[in-house]
Structures are given as structure tokens and as C-alpha cells.
Amino acid sequence: MELYPPKTPSQRRHLISVTDLARPDVERLLDTAEGFESVMERDVKKVPTLRGRTVMNVFFESSTRTSSSFELAAKRLSADTMSLKASGSSVDKGESLKDTILTLSAYGPDVIVIRHAQAGAPELVTRYTDAHVVNAGDGKHQHPTQSLLDLYTIRRALGHVDGLHVAIVGDILHSRVARSNIQALTLMGARVTLVGPPPLIPRGIEAMGVDVSHDIGAISAADVVYVLRMQRERMLEGANYVPNLREYAALWGVTSDRVRPSQLVMHPGPMNRGVEIAPEVADGVNSKVVDQVRSGLVVRMAVLYDLLTEPSPAGGEAALRVVAAPAGQEVA
Amino acid sequence: MSDRLFQREAPAADLLISGARLHDASCGLDGAQLDVLITGGRIAEIGESLSDGSAEVIDGSGLAMLPGLVDPHVHLRTPGDEDEEDIASGTRAAAAGGFVAILAMPNTRPVVDSAPVLGGLIERAREQAAVPTGFFAAITAGQEGRTLVEMGELAARGAAGFSDDGRPVESAGLLRRALQYSRITGLKLTLHEEDLTLGAGGQMHEGAVAAELGLQGHPSIAESVMVARDLLIARHEASPLHLCHISAAESVAEIRRAKELGVEVTAEVSPHHLCLTDEAVRSLDPNTCKMNPPLRSAEDRAALIEALADGTLDSIATDHAPHRAQEKEVPFEAAPNGVIGLETAFPAVYTNLVVPGLVPLPVIVERMSAGPARAFGLDPPALRVGDVANLALWNLDDSWRVEPPYASRSRNAWCQGHTLQGRCTLTVAGGSVAHRLVEVAL
Numbered sequence: 001m002e003l004y005p006p007k008t009p010s011q012r013r014h015l016i017s018v019t020d021l022a023r024p025d026v027e028r029l030l031d032t033a034e035g036f037e038s039v040m041e042r043d044v045k046k047v048p049t050l051r052g053r054t055v056m057n058v059f060f061e062s063s064t065r066t067s068s069s070f071e072l073a074a075k076r077l078s079a080d081t082m083s084l085k086a087s088g089s090s091v092d093k094g095e096s097l098k099d100t101i102l103t104l105s106a107y108g109p110d111v112i113v114i115r116h117a118q119a120g121a122p123e124l125v126t127r128y129t130d131a132h133v134v135n136a137g138d139g140k141h142q143h144p145t146q147s148l149l150d151l152y153t154i155r156r157a158l159g160h161v162d163g164l165h166v167a168i169v170g171d172i173l174h175s176r177v178a179r180s181n182i183q184a185l186t187l188m189g190a191r192v193t194l195v196g197p198p199p200l201i202p203r204g205i206e207a208m209g210v211d212v213s214h215d216i217g218a219i220s221a222a223d224v225v226y227v228l229r230m231q232r233e234r235m236l237e238g239a240n241y242v243p244n245l246r247e248y249a250a251l252w253g254v255t256s257d258r259v260r261p262s263q264l265v266m267h268p269g270p271m272n273r274g275v276e277i278a279p280e281v282a283d284g285v286n287s288k289v290v291d292q293v294r295s296g297l298v299v300r301m302a303v304l305y306d307l308l309t310e311p312s313p314a315g316g317e318a319a320l321r322v323v324a325a326p327a328g329q330e331v332a
Numbered sequence: 333m334s335d336r337l338f339q340r341e342a343p344a345a346d347l348l349i350s351g352a353r354l355h356d357a358s359c360g361l362d363g364a365q366l367d368v369l370i371t372g373g374r375i376a377e378i379g380e381s382l383s384d385g386s387a388e389v390i391d392g393s394g395l396a397m398l399p400g401l402v403d404p405h406v407h408l409r410t411p412g413d414e415d416e417e418d419i420a421s422g423t424r425a426a427a428a429g430g431f432v433a434i435l436a437m438p439n440t441r442p443v444v445d446s447a448p449v450l451g452g453l454i455e456r457a458r459e460q461a462a463v464p465t466g467f468f469a470a471i472t473a474g475q476e477g478r479t480l481v482e483m484g485e486l487a488a489r490g491a492a493g494f495s496d497d498g499r500p501v502e503s504a505g506l507l508r509r510a511l512q513y514s515r516i517t518g519l520k521l522t523l524h525e526e527d528l529t530l531g532a533g534g535q536m537h538e539g540a541v542a543a544e545l546g547l548q549g550h551p552s553i554a555e556s557v558m559v560a561r562d563l564l565i566a567r568h569e570a571s572p573l574h575l576c577h578i579s580a581a582e583s584v585a586e587i588r589r590a591k592e593l594g595v596e597v598t599a600e601v602s603p604h605h606l607c608l609t610d611e612a613v614r615s616l617d618p619n620t621c622k623m624n625p626p627l628r629s630a631e632d633r634a635a636l637i638e639a640l641a642d643g644t645l646d647s648i649a650t651d652h653a654p655h656r657a658q659e660k661e662v663p664f665e666a667a668p669n670g671v672i673g674l675e676t677a678f679p680a681v682y683t684n685l686v687v688p689g690l691v692p693l694p695v696i697v698e699r700m701s702a703g704p705a706r707a708f709g710l711d712p713p714a715l716r717v718g719d720v721a722n723l724a725l726w727n728l729d730d731s732w733r734v735e736p737p738y739a740s741r742s743r744n745a746w747c748q749g750h751t752l753q754g755r756c757t758l759t760v761a762g763g764s765v766a767h768r769l770v771e772v773a774l
Binding site: 096098116117119120121138139140141175176179202203204205206207208 | 540542546548549617618662664666
């Protein structure tokens with residue numbers, strides 16, 4: 001007998017992976033985000049769209065940008081929000097992810113946003129909740145809302161993504177952002193080149209439709225230089241992915257002499273200034289780092305809005321729909 | 333079959349199985365429809381239109397009779413983790429899968445590295461084992477890779493062989509000593525081949541799927557470099573050797589070359605490696621696709637099937653590895669390695685290799701019965717008059733969906749949800765009826 005059997009795969013819409021999305025879905029989400037820009041410019045930055053809905057942010061791994069922007073996005077849409085961090089919760093007492101989700105789901109949330117250090121955690125969550133599940137980063141696997149905000153940032157800056165050449169630089173091996181972005185950029189018609197030290201480029205990654213170079217000079221041909229964080233905790237002495245951060249910075253650091261004025265420079269944060277990105281590049285006119293953060297808010301509003309507004313009767317619950325940009329309602 | 337297998341006391345079978353198609357190439361049987369009379373647990377007669385007043389008559393028409401299967405690699409989790417599996421449940425699962433002999437690995441709590449622990453297991457098997465069961469002892473104390481176990485005493489107490497399975501013997505020097513010293517026992521070493529400096533922390537096969545999923549790769553060379561090393565040592569020592577759960581094409585090539593050079597090596601492959609590839613890991617379900625060695629590429633799978641067909645791999649072994657439900661109800665990366673497969677081994681191989689025409693039925697029967705038996709010095713089960721009855725009846729047309737409940741205590745079945753063809757309806761193991769399929773009429 002099983003008291004809490006896993007649910008058969010839920011018919012609800014989730015956002016677990018970029019592979020859940022087709023090109024029209026991405027375009028609809030980016031258009032919806034665009035529609036929320038006007039809300040950002042008002043004095044009262046809030047619309048009543050999701051009043052009465054509940055969004056739970058469950059973060060088992062540290063985060064500044066993602067957790068704060070999901071919380072703010074839900075609040076701007078008038079949803080009730082609740083944030084749970086692993087430390088200080090029953091997770092400290094050894095509660096399993098399954099039990100944590102069963103417990104939180106008893107409160108009837110509409111959306112559970114989850115970040116977890118282990119790949120596969122969001123899939124597990126979908127088996128024990130009726131809520132829509134949004135993956136806010138799982139292990140080295142996926143970070144789909146990061147990809148959407150990056151696409152949005154590029155589209156706002158350059159007008160389109162189709163046909164662009166994007167170089168992703170750094171530690172591809174340990175980066176969920178790299179994997180999600182490869183899929184998102186190629187889905188939208190961009191060409192992707194990965195640049196980094198050989199031990200940090202996973203074997204077989206070419207099958208995702210990318211070129212690989214170990215020479216930082218390869219970034220010069222790109223329209224967008226996307227810089228990944230060197231994760232210091234992975235570069236401890238003895239790991240030997242690279243001899244040390246000094247040599248990494250010398251050979252693969254994105255410095256002002258390696259970027260052209262016409263190139264965009266992006267970074268998902270947090271940055272290690274002076275390692276993967278030189279301070280003058282991070283703060284330079286090419287840098288879109290702050291725009292990315294701002295995009296994160298409207299894009300996450302769009303994701304929550306899209307998941308929680310009624311599906312069209314014809315398409316059924318599983319189908320993704322085309323929605324118009326929200327009307328400019330104000331909170332009374 | 334051997335004085336190193338142990339089974340509970342059970343009534344000797346008196347059965348007349350009529351009209352089954354018999355398959356046993358070793359006895360020249362290729363589907364002949366014959367009656368088989370089992371008297372006092374032994375095959376008394378094989379022929380047409382047999383009759384016997386006292387034996388229970390079983391209608392075998394439409395069914396296939398195969399020699400009983402032998403699994404040289406299972407984990408019974410006893411002692412120490414009896415909530416995952418114990419000797420009674422594990423051997424029931426074996427019987428349900430048509431097995432008539434299994435060999436259990438010693439990576440238990442405590443490790444089977446001393447005669448008292450082994451003796452306790454043998455006593456339990458004599459009370460509980462539905463099918464004849466043997467027990468490997470560890471190669472090194474605590475499987476820690478430092479000190480040889482008392483091989484002499486363990487062999488005398490009834491060990492089936494020696495293995496540090498779950499871990500490699502990391503030190504080449506220690507492996508050499510173990511091969512030398514084990515000669516006094518006449519028993520074989522069976523090795524888990526993995527270079528931990530290459531494989532530790534690996535979540536799945538290193539390749540395009542791992543690159544996409546962002547899971548740490550376990551490269552094929554983690555296995556093949558160790559296979560190559562150990563075959564060189566075995567050749568130098570002229571020692572026989574058995575290799576566990578081979579998964580990589582490069583390992584197959586090393587074994588093939590060693591056999592050509594005269595090394596006395598036998599090797600096994602698991603049904604899941606024969607049937608699945610790393611593409612299955614996309615489900616991120618740790619119950620069905622997380623194990624060590626991991627599911628590898630389509631090229632590796634093809635090489636394993638070819639090697640199974642040509643005899644480079646002479647045994648199929650389930651590596652039946654039960655885990656409690658809560659250990660597997662976690663994100664993929666947090667889950668332990670291992671899947672169960674005793675109840676589904678033959679149907680899975682039949683469905684995925686025999687039905688599509690990749691490997692003929694007689695070869696599969698040999699690799700799941702006589703092959704592993706010979707590798708460990710057991711008498712090969714055969715449909716032969718005078719032998720102790722070790723056989724199973726199969727409905728090869730029955731398609732069924734794999735789902736709980738299982739005879740095993742655990743539920744991490746790699747082919748959960750698969751529809752398989754071929755179902756065991758009766759197992760006679762060590763001369764006693766060990767399993768009957770109960771059809772529930774609705």
C-alpha cells in the first residue's frame with residue numbers, strides 16, 4: 001500500500017525545461033513580457049491580474065536575482081507570495097523533498113517555483129503537487145526563465161534573435177544557464193559557439209547543434225558575447241579543470257581588448273570581476289548585465305501570467321495558448 | 333547443482349508436464365513437443381504420451397520448457413538491509429523469473445568477509461531460499477581494498493567465489509596477490525571494473541545526452557582501462573577471472589582480445605544494458621535508469637549484443653539491486669545506483685533481443701543458464717533424464733505490463749511500465765516447485 005502514490009504525469013502546464021517550449025510559445029511569452037513594460041513605468045507598479053492566486057518560491061539553493069525577481073513578479077501581479085528557503089526550514093531536520101512538497105501543496109498553491117542543487121528535482125515536484133511547477137534552476141541541468149530573460153534582453157537591444165551569432169564563454173560543463181541558453185538560442189534561430197578550456201566543455205555537446213572553440217579569439221565574430229561565471233568552489237586546488245584562476249583569466253577572460261564596441265556583453269551573474277570578465281567590460285557601454293536583471297522581472301511576470309490565465313477550451317489544459325498583452329488595469 | 337548452493341527443505345516434485353515445447357540445445361532439443369515426467373525431484377522420463385498415476389499433471393501445451401536460469405550477480409541486501417530484500421523475497425523474485433540458481437554479492441552490512449557471517453547466511457538460505465543460492469565472499473576485509481580475507485576458511489565454509497562488487501580492487505598489486513592466493517581455493521574472483529579517478533561521481537554515461545542534461549558523466553574508459561589492466565594481470569598470472577556487468581564497447585574489445593590470447597576470462601552483461609541506452613535517462617527517473625555502470629550509447633549497446641551473440645560475453649546477469657522507495661523518491665542526482673530485474677530478466681531479453689531477431693533463443697538460453705553456471709563451476713541446468721529438475725515453463729506469447737506488486741521487496745524495476753512478452757508459469761528449482769503463476773480470475 002502506498003499512502004501518497006506519485007501522480008500520473010500531470011496534465012498541468014509546467015516550465016521545467018526550455019525543451020518544453022516551441023518557438024511560438026517563446027514569442028508569446030516575450031510579447032507578454034513586453035506588455036508588462038508599461039507597468040514598470042507607472043507610479044503604481046501593480047496590476048490585479050493574479051489577485052487571489054498563490055505563488056510559492058521554494059529555494060533549496062542560494063539565489064539573489066531569481067528569487068527576488070520571482071517574488072516581485074508575483075507581487076506586481078497581485079498574487080500572494082510565500083518564500084521558503086532551505087535553511088531554517090524542516091529541510092534542516094532532514095525532511096525529504098517529497099514531504100516538503102506534499103506539505104506545501106496542502107496549502108493549495110497555484111504555482112511552485114523551485115530551485116534545487118540536484119537535476120531532476122522539478123520533475124519530482126510535479127509528481128507530488130497539483131500546482132504548476134516552474135524550474136528556477138536545477139543542478140547543472142536547466143534554468144529556463146534565465147534563457148527567456150536573456151532572449152528578451154537580446155531582442156530589446158537588437159530587435160531580433162534570429163540569425164544572430166552568440167558566443168558563450170567559460171565553464172560550460174557546470175552551467176545550467178549554458179545548456180538552457182544553447183537550446184533557447186538555437187530554437188529562436190541563433191547560431192551558438194562555445195568557447196572555453198577543453199576540460200570545461202562537455203564531451204558530446206556538439207550534438208546540441210553548437211560549434212566549439214578553445215580560443216578566446218573566437219568571440220570576435222559574435223554579435224553577443226555571453227560570459228559565464230567561473231564557479232570558484234569548483235576551481236579548488238586539485239580539481240585541475242584549469243591550473244588556476246590567474247591562467248584562466250589570462251587565456252579566457254573577456255577583457256576590453258577582446259570585445260568590439262558593436263558587440264553585446266551579457267552575464268547571468270553573479271560576476272567575478274577580474275576573472276571571467278574585466279571590470280571595464282562589466283561596466284562598459286556594451287554591457288547588458290543590468291538590463292538582464294530588469295528583464296528578469298517582466299519575463300517572470302509573463303511566465304506566471306501565462307501559466308495561470310485560463311486555457312482556451314479548444315486547446316485543453318496541455319496546450320500552450322496565444323494571449324494578448326494584458327490590458328493596463330490598475331489596482332483600485 | 334553444487335555443494336556451494338543452499339536451499340530450504342521442500343517436497344521433491346512429482347510432476348507430469350505434458351505437451352510443452354522443449355528448448356535445450358545442449359540436449360539437442362529445439363522446440364520438440366514432448367512430455368516430461370519428474371519423479372522425486374529428478375527428471376525421470378522425457379518422451380511422448382507419458383503417463384503416471386501419482387504425479388500431478390500439468391498441461392504444458394502452448395508453453396515452452398527451458399532449462400532453469402542462473403544469475404551470477406544479485407544483491408539480496410542480507411544481512412543489514414532486510415527491508416530492501418531478504419533471502420526469502422529475493423529468491424521468490426528469482427523463482428518468479430525462472431531462475432533456479434543465484435549467486436549473491438557480499439557488499440552487505442556487515443560485509444561477508446568472515447566465515448561466521450557467511451555461515452549465518454548459509455543457515456538462513458537453508459531455511460528460506462526458494463531457489464538454490466550461493467554467496468560470494470569479499471576479496472578484501474570490509475571491501476576496503478587493503479587486506480585479503482581468509483579465503484581458505486571462507487572457501488571451506490561454502491563461499492561461491494570472491495568479489496568486492498560495488499567497488500573495484502583499486503590496487504593492481506593487491507589484485508595480483510588475490511589472484512595468486514585464491515588458487516588454493518579453486519574459486520573465481522569476479523570483479524567490478526571501475527577506475528574511480530575517472531568514474532567517481534558519474535551520474536550517467538558521458539556523452540551527448542549527459543552533456544545536454546548537465547549530469548556528471550561516467551566515461552566508458554572508467555570501465556575499459558580497468559578491464560584492460562586486470563586482463564593483463566590475469567594473463568600474467570594465468571589465473572581465471574570473471575568480469576561483472578560489462579557496459580562499454582571498449583571493454584568488449586579488450587575481453588575479445590584477451591580470449592584470443594588464451595586468457596581464461598568469463599564476463600557478464602545485464603539485461604538493462606542490452607535493452608536500453610542513455611537516451612532513457614532523459615526521464616530523470618532514478619527508479620528505472622540510474623545504475624552503475626550506467627546505460628551507455630547505442631553503439632555500446634550494439635557491441636554488447638554482438639558480443640553476447642558471439643560468446644565474448646558468456647553470461648547474462650541481472651545485477652538485481654533493491655533499494656527502498658524513499659531512497660529513490662529523490663531528485664535523480666541524489667538517488668543511489670541500482671535497479672531490480674530478477675522477475676523480468678528473461679522476458680525483457682526475449683522481447684528486446686529474440687523477438688526482433690537480434691539473438692536467437694538458444695543463444696539466450698545458453699547465456700542465461702549453462703554459460704553462467706559453467707563460469708562458476710556449477711552443473712549447467714539441462715532437460716536431461718536423470719538430472720535434478722531445474723527448469724521453467726514459459727508462456728512466450730503472453731504480453732504483460734510490468735508493474736507492482738513484485739515478489740521483490742523493492743520496486744526500483746528498470747522496466748517498470750514496459751510491456752514484455754514471455755511469462756514464467758512454473759519454476760522447478762533444485763527438484764522442488766519454487767514458483768507457480770497464479771492467474772486471478774476477475
